[in-house]
Amino acid sequence: MRIQSPSERVNNFNEVELGYTKEDAIKEASRCLNCKNPMCMKGCPVGIEIPKFIEAIKNDDINLAYEIIKKSSNLPSICGRVCPQESQCEGKCIKGFKGDAIAIGALERYAADQARLNNINSVVKKESNGKKVAIIGSGPAGLSCAGELVKEGFDVTIFEALHKAGGVLIYGIPEFRLPKEIVDSEIKSLTDMGVKIIYDTLVGSTITFDELIKNFDYIFIATGAGLPKFMEIDGVDANGVFSANEILTRINLMKSYKENSKTPIKKNGTAYVIGGGNVAMDAVRCLKRLGFDAHIMYRRDIIDMPARKREIEHAMEEGIIFDTLQNPKKIITDEFNNVIGMEVVDMEVSDVVDGRRNVIENENFIHFKECDMVVMALGTMPNSKIFKNTKLNIDDKGLIIVDDTLTNIDNVYAGGDITTGSATVILAMEAGKKAALKILDLNN
16 A cells, blocks of 8 residues: 655654555456355455445446445444454455465555545434433444444434544544544544434533433443553653553643643653554654654553554655563653653563463563653443442443443443454444444344
8 A cells, every 4th residue: 555655654643544546446356256155254354245345446437336344334434444454354365374464455445535526325224213322432333333223213323521522533543543533523423324323421410320221122232441541650640651541632632732732741862662552652652743852651562562563564665663672660850840761661571461462571680771752551341430320330440341232231332442452443343343243133
């Protein structure tokens, strides 16, 4: 796929990957073997008929390709960009065992983008069935559930705590990976079908959970896991220590990188992002674009990083410095409690635990690293306080306990990160779709 050069993209927040041309897409689609037993489909959480839509692209039939994708996925422009295809559909592609797998994600993106640019709409909405559904949260799980139900005639209302819909798609993923106009377009397609979104509404405060149960036939909880985790080390409360959530929210939602921003982030100095996942990569690449000398610090080796290989490669191309097999022991501050550095310990690979290489501290190698900012990208947990006065079963991690999306309360479902902890966009979408199908089964 065509991409911006590293020297260009570190100076802007425009999308890094530029997508396929028509010729690129047809050429790539022509590589597909159209297997009789398509393993790629078994790797797709939402069950897209992958060989069929690729065949349609090969034949330059975008209408058909988009129609096939939309039967299974409500957010194809988004999934084509941020889904970890290499471990899902592309990871099971037969071509990939002896060469390059078919670029399924790039082809999905191409079909969805062409449909958007040419105002192609393949969804036919059924007449109203009189049933009302409340969805709490407008992230990928909530949007997926809403899309499945509204086209089947349900009256769907989403309650969103923020002033903008999209959840992690809006505040968590940078513009250079997922342009917000793409998210807005996907959401508009849902509201055009009749999905209502009520903003600035925190369930449990603005409106009670019991009120929703009283006024709606079904409820789907998709509030995600938005509370960041911090290391329990000295200095973690210093000025200059942030969660990746805050950095990404201020940049993505509040546009802090713009000159006239009301919530600016300083644009120079040395910043360390602690972690090795996709959120860590997003945060450190944003800071690089702001002008920081940007580092990733990860307690394991680079081959153990859970981030997508593509994002790691892009970060390296952009000049991100990788300090692997290192871990903070203490954050050092000045007399005003401002960050001036970290005490860091080297890590050593030890044994393998549950299929993953374990690491231990080497106390003989502790050193000081000067910095102005430390960003924790160590995962998130749910804000279970929203449901503290309800009868929902919640485990000791704050996750809602479900049986295949069904909670212990009749007609109340939950899915996505609120039930699993931090996971991927596509897995949240899968949960939203599962809940919707269960509600549909009750009404057929």
